[in-house]
Amino acid sequence: xxxxxxxxxxxxxxxxKSLERMxxxxxxxxTNCRPLLSGEHYLTDRELSARLKVxxxxxxxxxxxGRLPYILLGGKVLYRESDIEKILEEGYREAFRLxxxxxxxxx
Numbered sequence: 001x002x003x004x005x006x007x008x009x010x011x012x013x014x015x016x017k018s019l020e021r022m023x024x025x026x027x028x029x030x031t032n033c034r035p036l037l038s039g040e041h042y043l044t045d046r047e048l049s050a051r052l053k054v055x056x057x058x059x060x061x062x063x064x065x066g067r068l069p070y071i072l073l074g075g076k077v078l079y080r081e082s083d084i085e086k087i088l089e090e091g092y093r094e095a096f097r098l099x100x101x102x103x104x105x106x107x
Contacts (some may be wrong), residue, residue, distance in 0.1 A: 041069070041081040048079050 005012060049056045062068040063077070068087070071078040
């Protein structure tokens with residue numbers, strides 16, 4: 001049997017959608033993935049503020065206060081991803097539970 005395959009055929013439609021998803025994935029990788037410099041990723045203040053969910057002004061305050069190490073290159077601020085990870089690890093605090101909750105009950 002000969003079957004006429006048109007653009008409305010279910011298999012063609014599925015294939016085109018799959019191809020579109022792959023194209024979007026490749027475009028995302030091309031836009032967001034940059035080569036490493038000496039094995040290190042660098043983030044702009046815009047990228048870091050988005051990741052940390054803080055404003056760029058807050059990052060500026062952190063730089064001014066000496067909380068964040070950074071690189072100033074031609075007026076552009078860059079952060080080593082490894083430095084940021086280290087700072088976050090150092091700031092990590094374990095969760096704890098109070099053993100005797102009655103000590104905080106006011107009656």
